[in-house]
Amino acid sequence: xxxxxxxxxxxxxxxxxxxxxxxxxxxxxxxxxxxxxxxxxxxxxxxxxxxxxxxxxxxxxxxxxxxxxxxxxxxxxxxxxxxxxxxxxxxxxxxxxxxxxxxxxxxxxxxxxxxxxxxxxxxxxxxxxxxxxxxxxxxxxxxxxxxxxxxxxxxxxxxxxxxxxxxxxxxxxxxxxxxxxxxxxxxxxxxxxxxxxxxxxxxxxxxxxxxxxxxxxxxxxxxxxxxxxxxxxxxxxxxxxxxxxxxxxxxxxxxxxxxxxxxxxxxxxxxxxxxxxxxxxxxxxxxxxxxxxxxxxxxxxxxxxxxxx
Amino acid sequence: xxxxxxxxxxxxxxxxxxxxxxxxxxxxxxxxxxxxxxxxxxxxxxxxxxxxxxxxxxxxxxxxxxxxxxxxxxxxxxxxxxxxxxxxxxxxxxxxxxxxxxxxxxxxxxxxxxxxxxxxxxxxxxxxxxxxxxxxxxxxxxxxxxxxxxxxxxxxxxxxxxxxxxxxxxxxxxxxxxx
Numbered sequence: 001x002x003x004x005x006x007x008x009x010x011x012x013x014x015x016x017x018x019x020x021x022x023x024x025x026x027x028x029x030x031x032x033x034x035x036x037x038x039x040x041x042x043x044x045x046x047x048x049x050x051x052x053x054x055x056x057x058x059x060x061x062x063x064x065x066x067x068x069x070x071x072x073x074x075x076x077x078x079x080x081x082x083x084x085x086x087x088x089x090x091x092x093x094x095x096x097x098x099x100x101x102x103x104x105x106x107x108x109x110x111x112x113x114x115x116x117x118x119x120x121x122x123x124x125x126x127x128x129x130x131x132x133x134x135x136x137x138x139x140x141x142x143x144x145x146x147x148x149x150x151x152x153x154x155x156x157x158x159x160x161x162x163x164x165x166x167x168x169x170x171x172x173x174x175x176x177x178x179x180x181x182x183x184x185x186x187x188x189x190x191x192x193x194x195x196x197x198x199x200x201x202x203x204x205x206x207x208x209x210x211x212x213x214x215x216x217x218x219x220x221x222x223x224x225x226x227x228x229x230x231x232x233x234x235x236x237x238x239x240x241x242x243x244x245x246x247x248x249x250x251x252x253x254x255x256x257x258x259x260x261x262x263x264x265x266x267x268x269x270x271x272x273x274x275x276x277x278x279x280x281x282x283x284x285x286x287x288x289x290x291x292x293x294x295x296x297x298x299x300x301x302x303x304x305x306x307x308x309x
Numbered sequence: 310x311x312x313x314x315x316x317x318x319x320x321x322x323x324x325x326x327x328x329x330x331x332x333x334x335x336x337x338x339x340x341x342x343x344x345x346x347x348x349x350x351x352x353x354x355x356x357x358x359x360x361x362x363x364x365x366x367x368x369x370x371x372x373x374x375x376x377x378x379x380x381x382x383x384x385x386x387x388x389x390x391x392x393x394x395x396x397x398x399x400x401x402x403x404x405x406x407x408x409x410x411x412x413x414x415x416x417x418x419x420x421x422x423x424x425x426x427x428x429x430x431x432x433x434x435x436x437x438x439x440x441x442x443x444x445x446x447x448x449x450x451x452x453x454x455x456x457x458x459x460x461x462x463x464x465x466x467x468x469x470x471x472x473x474x475x476x477x478x479x480x481x482x483x484x485x486x487x488x
Contacts, residue, residue, distance in 0.1 A: 003391045029394045033380070037402065038430040041380035071380075301380075305391055 004302045008127040010116045011136035012177035020181060024146055026298035027291070034070060034293055044073040047304050049105040050098050053130070054080040057109055059265050059289065060130050060140070064107050067296035073304075076103065091115065092122050099125055104307055105300070108132075126303045134168050134229070140264055141174035143295040145182060147288045148219055151260055156183035161213045163245060164223035164272055167194045168230070171223060171264045176202055189213040190245060193234040210245050214255055221262040222247060222272045242271055249276045260284055315443075315462060315470070316483040324459040328440060329361045331457050332409065339368050341435070342407040347424055348377040348395035351412035353474040354442055358411065374399035376410075378423040404432035409457075413472040415441040418453035443470050443483060 004019050033041055049068050053061055061077075068075045076098065089097075095106060105126040108116055113135035120127045131137040149155050160179050166172045166188045179186045180203060187205035188195060200206050207213040214220055225241065235241045247261065261273065261283040269275050277283060316324070336342040339362070346355025352375045362368045379394040410424055421439060428434065442459040448466065462485070464470055469486045473479075 026394060029377070029379075029396065032397055033430075036430050037432065040430070042426065043380045043382075043385050046386075305386060307386060 003306060007303070007306055008116070008120045008129075009138050009299055009303060010120060010127060010129045012138045012141050012174045012181065013136070015138075015181070017181055020142065020145070020178065023142060023295065023298045023302065024149060026302060027146055027294045030070075030297040030301070031291070031294040034290075034297075040070050040072060042072045043301060044068070044071040044304050047071075047105065047307070048074040048076065048103045049107060049300070050076040050078060050103045051130075052078045052080075052095065052098070052106060052108045052110075054108070054110045054115075055131070057130070059292070060109065060137075063289070063292045064128075064130060064139075064296055067293050067300055068107075070293065071297055071300060071304075073105075073300070076101075091119065095119060095123050095125075099123055105304065126307060128299060128303065131170055133170065134173075135170050136174045136177075137170040138174050138178075139292070139296055139299060140171050141178040142299070143288055143292040144171075144175055144221060144262060144264070145178050146291050146295050147262065147284055148184075148260070150287070150291065151284055152218060155179065158184045158219060159187070159217045160184050160219045160221060161187040161189050161207070161217040162221045162223060163189045163210065163213065163247075165194045165226050165229075165234075166190050166199065166223070167196050167234070168226045169223050171221075175221060176204055180204075187213055187216060191235050191241065210247070211251070214247070214251070214259060217259055219260045219262060220247065221264070223264065224266060224268055225271055238271055246271060247273045247277050249274065249280065252277060252280075252282065258282060262288060265289070310487060312471075312484045312486045314482060315485050316460060318481040321442075321459075321481045321483065324442065325357055325361055326365070328442075328457055328459060329358055329366060332358070332362070332440070333366060333368070335438075336407060336409075339371055341405075342409065343372040343374060343401065343403060344409050344411055345374045345376050345399070345403075345424075345428065347410060347412040347420060348375055348379075348397070349393075350414075350472065350474075350477075351410075353476055354413050354440075354472075355411035357474075358440075372401055372406075374401070376424055376427055378420055378427050381423040381427040383419060383423065399431050402432040403428060403434045405435050406432075408434040408437045410437060410439045412439075412441050414443045414445065414470050415439070415453075415455055415458075416445045416448055416470075418449045418451035421453050422451050442472060445470060 107128045107130050109130040110132050113133035115132045116127050116129035162172050189207045263285045344355050346352035359371045359373045375398045377395040377397045379392050438456040440457040441455045444458040444461045445464050467488050471484045473482045
């Protein structure tokens with residue numbers, strides 16, 4: 001078995017096709033492990049991992065923490081809300097203080113794009129990016145692709161549309177890189193104001209008509225409208241957004257084929273998708289969450305195996 | 310690199326039948342017994358034994374599983390090569406069962422130590438036994454001995470015992486390879 005080509009997981013753009021393949025094959029084994037009566041393996045019992053969350057998170061943080069615990073790693077949790085960051089400590093100082101307590105790996109979410117890359121150059125630990133601003137969220141993209149692979153048998157040649165707020169979305173960027181690396185066709189769809197200029201230069205199709213986009217795709221990944229990142233109004237009202245870009249059961253039923261619906265969470269029910277879509281058989285939202293633990297276990301395991309004693 | 314044949318196909322076949330008979334002697338109709346082949350190479354031996362028990366000795370409903378011990382090994386981050394995981398397929402609980410671990414070669418005993426930990430994830434067995442085709446004598450790092458052994462051999466440390474199976478390698482044979 002090969003190794004990962006990287007020592008940190010900073011973004012999908014630093015990975016190659018074989019890395020993704022290796023992560024998925026390893027995740028298959030961990031998915032079997034987390035469905036056992038006893039869901040824990042002792043592999044990482046001599047590894048300590050710090051989860052540094054400089055930005056709010058529920059799902060990702062719980063998922064990482066569970067993945068670490070299922071691998072028997074020791075876990076430190078840190079969130080900036082109750083810390084010395086508020087007192088003016090710099091990022092490198094904060095992390096080096098934590099590392100001097102002998103931590104081997106850092107999982108970090110940070111509001112600034114590139115925070116993970118910056119940290120990896122200045123501290124001596126494996127870094128996993130759990131989301132850096134509007135840049136990348138690699139483990140989310142990996143679990144999304146893994147869920148597509150599980151549901152449709154593969155990613156290559158599949159048509160995936162990413163719908164919604166592409167401009168502020170790290171999930172969108174990581175997904176585009178991950179899907180293209182595996183040979184899928186990618187389209188982005190949303191209001192013009194929320195589509196970055198020149199996004200087509202990444203080799204993705206651009207569409208502003210949701211019905212056309214859904215008729216084209218095999219999978220629709222519905223992103224959340226990130227109100228907290230919007231400094232100005234990008235669309236007139238939530239109601240108008242829902243009318244144009246919200247997926248309803250009626251809309252899905254009127255398509256020629258059955259498509260798969262994904263959502264990275266948290267869902268704004270009734271905004272980007274209605275409740276009956278979110279709870280339907282076409283949605284694999286909760287599978288994504290379960291796969292998230294297996295994929296994160298695989299990433300942590302593979303990176304940890306590169307930390308030499 | 311030179312190699313010498315320790316066992317040929319005929320000898321292996323005789324040994325497999327003897328091992329099957331020894332298993333029957335202890336486990337009768339296998340109603341409370343499960344065979345667990347250890348990944349990667351113990352699974353061939355386990356499925357051969359299951360086949361002989363079913364076809365030649367008419368024992369019905371043999372429970373057969375495959376256990377991968379990669380995540381339970383004690384040399385994670387210590388070995389130069391990355392550890393390669395294999396599939397675990399145990400679709401029954403081993404609670405209160407008589408478990409027989411099946412592996413091709415017993416050498417240091419470390420894989421068996423890992424397997425003893427790994428099997429706990431599937432319940433608490435009544436007892437665990439060990440069956441190996443080849444027992445490398447005088448090379449154990451841990452106090453582990455087989456309950457059923459095909460052939461005991463004395464091999465020095467820079468030599469390797471390789472068991473080939475028709476399913477994977479195109480022939481049944483056991484070689485002693487000098488590195």
